[in-house]
Amino acid sequence: MLGTLEWLALEAKYIDRSQAFYEAFLDLAVRRENEVEVAFAAGDPDLILRSPGGVPRGGVHTHYALSIPAPEYDQWYDRLDDRFDLVEHTFGDSASLYFYDPDGNCVELGQSSVDGPGIDGIFEVVLEVESLDRAVPFYEAIGFETVDRGEERTRVRMTTGSLALELWEPHLGIADARGGLHVDFGVAADDPAAIADRVANDARRIEETEKGVRVVDRDGHYLSLVER
Numbered sequence: 001m002l003g004t005l006e007w008l009a010l011e012a013k014y015i016d017r018s019q020a021f022y023e024a025f026l027d028l029a030v031r032r033e034n035e036v037e038v039a040f041a042a043g044d045p046d047l048i049l050r051s052p053g054g055v056p057r058g059g060v061h062t063h064y065a066l067s068i069p070a071p072e073y074d075q076w077y078d079r080l081d082d083r084f085d086l087v088e089h090t091f092g093d094s095a096s097l098y099f100y101d102p103d104g105n106c107v108e109l110g111q112s113s114v115d116g117p118g119i120d121g122i123f124e125v126v127l128e129v130e131s132l133d134r135a136v137p138f139y140e141a142i143g144f145e146t147v148d149r150g151e152e153r154t155r156v157r158m159t160t161g162s163l164a165l166e167l168w169e170p171h172l173g174i175a176d177a178r179g180g181l182h183v184d185f186g187v188a189a190d191d192p193a194a195i196a197d198r199v200a201n202d203a204r205r206i207e208e209t210e211k212g213v214r215v216v217d218r219d220g221h222y223l224s225l226v227e228r
Contacts, residue, residue, distance in 0.1 A: 002143040002160040002195075003188030005122055006226050007039070009048040011058035012103050018049045021102050025080065026066070027118050042066060043114070043121035050184075056214075056222035061104045062180025063173060065096065065124035065164075067112035073097075076109055087175035098175035106177035126166040128179030129219045132156055134202075135167050138217060141198045142225075143189070160187065184222040192225035 012018035019038050022028045028040035028047065037050040037058075047066075050058040068076055073095055080086060084099035096110040114120035129135035136146060136156050144158035144165055154169045168179035189195055192212035199215060200206055207214040212226045 001190045002225075003190075003228050004161055005045045005125070005163045006186035006188055006224070007046040007048055007184075008042075008062075008064055008122055008125055009037075009050050009056070009058035009184040010062055010101075010103065010105055011052055011060050012049040013052065014102075015049055015051055018102050022047070022049070025083070026107075042119055045122050047122065048184075056184040057182050059105075059180035059183035059185075059221075061106070061178045062183055063106040063108065063124075063126040063166075063177035064122060064180075065108035065110050066119045067114045067121035067123045068109050068119060069114055069116035070094070070111040072116060072118070073109075073111050089174050098177065105180075106173075106175055108177075121162065123162060124164040124166060125183065125185055126168055126173070126177070126179040127183050127219065127221050128170055128181055129167050129217075130169070132167060132169055134218060138199055138202050139165065139167065141202075142195055142215070142223070163187070180221075182220045182222070184224075186224035186226050188228040189225040190228065192227055195225055 022040055031039045031041045037048055039046040039048045077097055087098040089096050094111040096108050098106055098108050101107055139158055144160050146156055146158050148157040154171045156167045158165045196206050196213040196215055204216040204218055214224045216222055
């Protein structure tokens with residue numbers, strides 16, 4: 001059984017520039033850092049910026065969504081509107097705004113039932129895949145549940161707990177966002193080894209880690225299953 005998102009890693013060409021962006025515009029505090037990466041506290045999960053080099057790399061042009069308390073939405077809009085070309089979209093009773101970081105990742109701030117103040121979680125990660133017919137059964141076997149399919153049959157939305165995982169065949173989404181390439185993310189799991197066994201024949205490879213198992217899918221995404 002899967003649990004919460006532990007981290008999402010993004011590749012940053014210039015760590016100093018990207019770190020300054022996330023500190024100045026999103027008020028994220030550094031949880032830890034070294035010469036090749038910096039991890040911000042995005043609520044419970046880490047949002048990691050990682051320099052190019054070595055694997056797993058962070059994702060490139062990754063669309064992902066950060067949770068903000070619903071009453072703070074207008075404050076965030078006013079704060080960011082002068083600096084960014086914001087795009088807004090409404091999903092039922094909740095609104096989201098979209099803009100881009102220095103490395104071309106599409107950042108979404110979405111109204112959520114979180115305590116805050118400020119950013120308090122990562123609720124969506126989008127992966128680009130070559131084929132939904134191949135990727136969807138793979139992630140279902142891992143433990144994600146399919147909850148929606150796009151009308152144009154280019155995307156599928158899956159969930160586990162508070163995390164939504166979207167799989168997109170190559171296309172442009174809201175705000176011209178794209179699914180990420182070689183995304184590195186971690187999810188808590190009750191029995192990582194047993195989950196990895198279920199997909200071993202369909203994965204590019206399986207790797208043991210200090211805290212669990214890392215599954216590399218056929219599209220080159222790195223999913224770490226972390227023992228909880």
